[in-house]
Amino acid sequence: MLKDYYEILNVPQDASLAEIKQQYQRLLLIHHPDKQQQNQSQQSGPASTFLLIPLQDIKEAWECLREPARRDFYDSSLKAMKLRANGQVNDDIDLDDMDYDEDTCSYISPCRCSGEYVISEDELELGVDTVVCSTCSLIVRIHYEVANDDE
Ligand SMILES: [Zn+2]
Structure with a gap:
């Protein structure tokens, strides 16, 4: 926690x-x-x-x-944790359906408003799976398979 x-x-x-x-x-x-x-x-x-x-x-x-970088990262982790704790999720999306942005190493998916959902690889590695829209207050849960080296 x-x-x-x-x-x-x-x-x-x-x-x-x-x-x-x-x-x-x-x-x-x-x-x-x-x-x-x-x-x-x-x-x-x-x-x-x-x-x-x-x-x-x-x-x-x-x-x-x-440290700004640590704070940014902490902020998004904290936000996701609070969202999970509140159980407010409006939608579910698959990581496979998201666009990958190489510049920011992030997956992006458009929201039904003009905003977008963004999740970085770092966040995924931390186990973050809940993202809030950049513009409106909608929340999605992102489904993804954890990479398994044994397979
Ligand atoms: Zn939105």
Whole structure:
């Protein structure tokens, strides 16, 4: 299960790198083990429960989101995971029926709107099989056979 780094850092998915960095540094301070004891001793009563985020998760989130290429890849994986979790699929298509684009190493299929479904080879290798249209909100599941070297 993929962690939601945006949720961990409490930033919107379209946050800029500067915003993410600022929030990361802020969280590091808040969730530093020394600070946590301070916060807990300063607060009293059940209403002020201090939400603990593991420092490791905060660092992991930053390490991923700070690199544009990793972030792009993470974004599409996260999106697909959420779609699967919600179970919203409007259509099914076969990978064989999609057009292959050599420049981007991606498979493309037109949507009934003027948009298109795009899935990259990297995503396929990760097991991603759900894609959202580039223009509308329709979602398709892509069927494909996993290449088997033994055959
Ligand atoms: Zn569409």
